[in-house]
Amino acid sequence: MQIEKTAELNLLWGTLMLEELARLGVQHVCMAPGSRSTPLTLAAAKQTKLKQHLHFDERGLGFLALGLAKASQAPVAIITTSGTAVANLYPAIIEAWLTHVPLIVLSGDRPPELIDCGANQAIVQPAIFSQYAKQINLPTPDLAIRPESLLATLDEAISNQSQPVHINCMYREPLYPSTMSANFTEYLSTLGTWQHTSQSYVQYGKVKQQSIPSQDALARFVHGKGVIIAGTLSPQESPEALILLSQKLGWPLLTDAQSQLRQHPGVVGNIDQLLHHPKAKALLQQAERVLVFGGRFISKRLISYLAEQKWKSYWQVLPTQMRLDPSHSTKQVWQCELQTFASLQWPRSSEVNWALQLTQVNDNLETLFQHQIDNGEFGEAMVVRRIAKAQDTSQQLFIGNSLPVRLYDMFAPMTPEHGATYTNRGASGIDGLLATACGIAKHSKIPTTLVIGDISQLHDLNSLALARTMNTAFVLVILNNDGGNIFNLLPVPDEKLRNDYYRLSHGLEFGYGAAMFGIAYNQVDDIEGFDEAYQDAIGFDGPSVIEVTVAQEQASAQIAKITSWVKQS
Helix, strand or coil: CCHHHHHHHHHHHHHHHHHHHHHCCCCEEEECCCCCCHHHHHHHHCCCCCEEEECCCHHHHHHHHHHHHHHHCCCEEEEECCCHHHHCCHHHHHHHHHCCCCEEEEEEECCHHHCCCCCCCCCCCCCCCHHHCEEEEECCCCCCCCHHHHHHHHHHHHCCCCCCEEEEEECCCCCCCCCCCCCCHHHHHHHHHHHHCCCCCCCCCCCCCCCCCCHHHHHHHCCCCEEEEECCCCHHHCCCHHHHHHHHHCCCEEECCCCCCCCCCCCECCHHHHCCCHHHHHHHCCCCEEEEECCCCCCHHHHHHHHHCCCCEEEEEECCCCCCCCCCCCCEEEECCHHHHHCCCCCCCCCCCCCHHHHHHHHHHHHHHHHHHHCCCCCHHHHHHHHHHHCCCCCEEEECCCHHHHHHHHHCCCCCCCCEEECCCCCCCCCCHHHHHHHHHHHHCCCEEEEEEHHHHHHCHHHHHHHCCCCCCEEEEEEECCCCHHHHHCCCCCHHHHHHHHHCCCCCCCHHHHHHCCCEEEEECCHHHHHHHHHHHHCCCCEEEEEEECCCCHHHHHHHHHHHHHHCC
């Protein structure tokens, strides 16, 4: 092949790949600038079926893609150049792999002759994500490799894939076509009707493996006292079907913060604190059977309850085959969609409404929280409850890791209606939270609130560049307690060690950061100021930062105090 046609063939391969990704359901492509990925970038730029997103920071770009994929329930493509640009995607790829989010990494790479010889920006990229991504390593574009082989490779790698795929693309220079004089008509002729259709070259049917219990198994399972537990569930899984199932069986429904049901008035939402309550815990210990939907629980007390209880029957329902039980309990795992499983012909339990007293204790705890938190001293739990109470079906909430998600899990109020709730709880890292929330908001285009801690936000300052592009309400609430105050809750040997090596007080504020990116900013230190700022922000068509300044020990001291009251109830 003539050297001047190399750039044109590189671009042709990129064009074929981006077109096939669009046909395979990709709606968004996230790109960071770079030279070696030029054939992919030029192809993506002219692709009208894809929404393009750009960011200068590959780590944030990966989490942006994660949020877009979570909200769209479709695979999202990421284009990076070679070298450490690819490595910067690693945290987002890990999170996506653990939570079954389909990200497709297209990494530009040097050709084989430039690897491990001192060439600039050249590292060994194949298998860079280890087990956390399915890998496809493409050769450099060559007319001897038929285009149908390229398309078929993509189709098999991506169809029915619910986790990340890494497609490494080696390109020889030149990368920038000076003309488009090459005639590839003969090369493309073997594609047949593909060039005139909108379908992928190889079409794989949707794989739907389903296992459900027999009617006899259902009748045996519901005989006795049981509980239903809702773990991490997406809004698209229709978790509200569990409310009807709970009512039909007459068993209590215990909910995790990530179940979409935590604030529903028809569930037992305060399970973390109820397991501190002597009478509630004693009642729950009477349960003989458990039906778990999803997994990845936030509450360690709920995890311990599941592990320590001597269950006669333990059923878990998951959409795909996976292990989501760190206690390794003996159980029956059913692979089925939630709504299908909840809609089976369930008979009435022989122990209907055996735990009604639990509902009363749950309601009493909500009254306690209203008195001790809502009408108490200003602090993080008060702000989290205020935000949760303000949500409706036209909004969505992203809750950051570390302390914010635990406060929501422990103290969220019961409300008649609320929108979707999102988290990053696969690896539970504190990096990339703002970028993920931006991705969710960019796809959904509805008012979004992110509650995040100060250390988490320091990790993701670059993603303020993503937040600044929002044209719908996007409220970034930063709980600034001057350090990692989650460590106040952990048994660090002494206070000096805690302060010097764990909490890492920084003395920083975020006003200048917001100003740098041109984002509206408010700093508040009382509930009246927060209410006013939040009401303005959620009604503003654009991004806002609200920095909530709280004392270092406030949240941990309040949690300890409430725990003491609950135990003595």
